[in-house]
Amino acid sequence: MLSYILRRVFQSVIVLLVVGLVAFSMFRFVGDPIDNMLGQERTQADIDRLRSDLGLDQPFVVQYAKFLRGAVQGNFGVSYRQGRPVSTIIAERAPATLELAAVSGFLAITLGIGLGVFTAIRRQGFAANAIMTVSLIGVSLPTFLIGILLIYIFSVELDLLPSFGRGETVRIGGWSTGFLTASGLKALILPAITLGLYQMTLIMRLVRSEMLEVLRADYVRFARARGLSDRVVNFRHALKNTLVPVITVTGLQLGSIIAFAIITETVFQWPGVGLLFINAIQFVDIPVMAAYLMLISVMFVSINLIVDLLYYAIDPRLRIDGRTT
Amino acid sequence: MSDVTEKPASDVAQPSRLAQMWDSDFAYAFRHSPVAIVALLVVLVLFLAALFAPWIAPHNPFDPATLNLMNGFTPPGQPNAFTQDTFLLGTDDQGRDVFSTILYGMRISLFVGISAVLLAMVIGVVLGLVAAYVGGWVETLIMRVADVQLTFPAILVAMLIFGIAKGITPPEYRNQMAIWVLIVAIALSDWVQFARVVRGAALVEKNKEYVQAARLIGRGPLPIMFRHILPNVLSPVLVISTISLALAIIAEATLSFLGVGAPPTQPSLGTLIRIGQGFLFSGEWWILFFPAITLLALALSVNLLGDWLRDALNPKLR
Numbered sequence: 001m002l003s004y005i006l007r008r009v010f011q012s013v014i015v016l017l018v019v020g021l022v023a024f025s026m027f028r029f030v031g032d033p034i035d036n037m038l039g040q041e042r043t044q045a046d047i048d049r050l051r052s053d054l055g056l057d058q059p060f061v062v063q064y065a066k067f068l069r070g071a072v073q074g075n076f077g078v079s080y081r082q083g084r085p086v087s088t089i090i091a092e093r094a095p096a097t098l099e100l101a102a103v104s105g106f107l108a109i110t111l112g113i114g115l116g117v118f119t120a121i122r123r124q125g126f127a128a129n130a131i132m133t134v135s136l137i138g139v140s141l142p143t144f145l146i147g148i149l150l151i152y153i154f155s156v157e158l159d160l161l162p163s164f165g166r167g168e169t170v171r172i173g174g175w176s177t178g179f180l181t182a183s184g185l186k187a188l189i190l191p192a193i194t195l196g197l198y199q200m201t202l203i204m205r206l207v208r209s210e211m212l213e214v215l216r217a218d219y220v221r222f223a224r225a226r227g228l229s230d231r232v233v234n235f236r237h238a239l240k241n242t243l244v245p246v247i248t249v250t251g252l253q254l255g256s257i258i259a260f261a262i263i264t265e266t267v268f269q270w271p272g273v274g275l276l277f278i279n280a281i282q283f284v285d286i287p288v289m290a291a292y293l294m295l296i297s298v299m300f301v302s303i304n305l306i307v308d309l310l311y312y313a314i315d316p317r318l319r320i321d322g323r324t325t
Numbered sequence: 326m327s328d329v330t331e332k333p334a335s336d337v338a339q340p341s342r343l344a345q346m347w348d349s350d351f352a353y354a355f356r357h358s359p360v361a362i363v364a365l366l367v368v369l370v371l372f373l374a375a376l377f378a379p380w381i382a383p384h385n386p387f388d389p390a391t392l393n394l395m396n397g398f399t400p401p402g403q404p405n406a407f408t409q410d411t412f413l414l415g416t417d418d419q420g421r422d423v424f425s426t427i428l429y430g431m432r433i434s435l436f437v438g439i440s441a442v443l444l445a446m447v448i449g450v451v452l453g454l455v456a457a458y459v460g461g462w463v464e465t466l467i468m469r470v471a472d473v474q475l476t477f478p479a480i481l482v483a484m485l486i487f488g489i490a491k492g493i494t495p496p497e498y499r500n501q502m503a504i505w506v507l508i509v510a511i512a513l514s515d516w517v518q519f520a521r522v523v524r525g526a527a528l529v530e531k532n533k534e535y536v537q538a539a540r541l542i543g544r545g546p547l548p549i550m551f552r553h554i555l556p557n558v559l560s561p562v563l564v565i566s567t568i569s570l571a572l573a574i575i576a577e578a579t580l581s582f583l584g585v586g587a588p589p590t591q592p593s594l595g596t597l598i599r600i601g602q603g604f605l606f607s608g609e610w611w612i613l614f615f616p617a618i619t620l621l622a623l624a625l626s627v628n629l630l631g632d633w634l635r636d637a638l639n640p641k642l643r
Contacts, residue, residue, distance in 0.1 A: 140621075140624065140625050142578060145617055145620075148598070152605060163606075255476075259478040259480065262484070263579060277484075278585060282585060293485060296481070297477075
């Protein structure tokens with residue numbers, strides 16, 4: 001058990017070091033920072049001084065170590081485009097993305113499980129079939145088209161909901177929240193649906209197929225024979241046993257929500273980290289790109305690690321053959 | 326595959342090649358799947374329209390000499406208020422015929438999608454075969470990289486590669502290079518699927534007698550990998566490339582929509598949708614609607630074709 005955990009943690013650290021190397025190489029090889037920081041009127045003495053001030057004359061490995069030390073402390077340098085520390089910019093933008101992701105994740109899980117159970121129980125019903133058909137379309141539509149479609153229906157035609165931005169936000173300490181104002185909540189609806197729809201369909205289809213399998217199992221038929229009510233059989237006996245794969249997939253999808261937030265944030269001009277990243281790519285703002293890359297890798301690697309360890313804890317079969325990773 | 330749908334020539338005495346294909350299980354399955362037939366038809370029509378765009382399109386949307394700004398915002402099918410010109414699907418803000426821009430845009434979308442899938446296929450198949458045949462630390466390294474990459478969403482990987490490549494290329498070449506960078510970015514985000522499937526299939530083939538026989542008569546590892554094993558693992562590769570094509574087309578459209586893909590000088594369907602989104606509120610719905618519908622039809626029919634192909638080539642389902 002311990003050796004398995006250690007090996008997985010070790011692998012994760014290796015992955016992060018490699019990603020760090022990629023991020024660092026971006027600084028090193030994509031454009032010369034000296035060019036970016038000094039103006040037209042520079043002398044060779046200026047260049048040499050700045051080069052040694054920034055430590056650019058030191059060996060590659062030393063610079064990499066310095067970069068890693070900075071990255072661990074959350075120091076990624078100064079944005080080329082905005083001229084402010086990257087960590088400050090990201091800290092400003094993070095609440096928007098995290099609130100959006102939390103609401104979409106919540107929508108995806110509750111609606112996904114609810115509809116999944118419903119379509120499994122009423123397999124032949126008209127409503128269940130309609131939901132399944134609609135979900136098929138939901139999976140094939142690209143995210144940005146769903147967003148545009150929602151904007152067209154609810155902002156252009158019905159004029160009910162705002163099509164861009166976060167509305168009014170309230171600052172609590174360093175965190176700006178849109179949860180406390182009416183306009184903030186209204187602005188959240190469309191982006192949250194856009195972002196959560198794909199994950200919702202995924203969870204719904206998974207829950208449905210798992211439920212259909214479990215409902216055929218002997219213990220469920222036995223529970224029915226014992227005269228237990230439908231509600232108890234469906235939720236206490238059947239749903240509980242479908243949750244292991246659902247938890248795994250949901251965990252892995254959490255990362256995807258953050259990644260797909262880039263698309264949703266662009267469609268709705270949502271001032272989050274994803275929009276920041278897209279703008280950074282457009283303007284080749286290397287420090288912001290590198291910081292985002294490191295942040296998202298840490299997130300993905302830790303989610304994967306946790307899911308793997310959870311799996312190990314939940315599924316006893318993995319303990320016999322430790323090599324299965 | 327278009328040959329399959331044609332009727333065999335009846336005046337040929339012995340069964341021709343076409344007739345044999347017509348009678349095969351594969352063709353039979355195809356003839357009895359309306360979804361597959363419709364999907365193939367849609368794909369063929371769109372594909373040919375894109376291929377022959379310069380001959381079909383009524384205007385060349387990228388030749389400024391043929392554009393008339395007075396034609397801007399002409400609704401579909403109605404004559405323009407100033408010039409009395411009519412356009413099948415209307416015009417955009419610069420007076421470009423939407424029908425023509427869609428044809429040319431589809432060309433770029435399909436070109437990027439197909440090239441990216443081909444590149445991903447070459448990388449994935451070669452690495453998968455090598456991993457399976459050579460084994461040892463080579464296999465561990467390749468598959469470990471594949472596993473790690475798989476934990477990141479493909480679209481994010483493509484964005485990062487695009488961003489890095491954009492930083493490396495000098496600014497004056499960026500627009501010209503954008504299409505090629507896009508192809509490489511999508512290909513590198515997609516090779517893992519091919520490598521995993523080919524490795525899995527090749528591991529089974531590797532221990533079969535014909536491979537041992539080839540080794541016994543002294544053939545080298547490269548001929549064995551590519552002449553003997555490769556032909557036997559091709560059918561899953563075909564299925565994956567069709568499904569990958571749909572994903573690549575959507576990935577390209579998404580990147581271009583986000584403004585990190587095809588440049589405005591060479592608009593793909595995604596770029597057109599990005600442009601059209603700006604006119605959503607002012608009522609010029611056609612600038613957005615027609616490119617979006619074309620993208621949907623293309624991606625959906627390629628996807629359905631891939632699904633059908635997977636079922637048809639899967640012996641377990643017969």
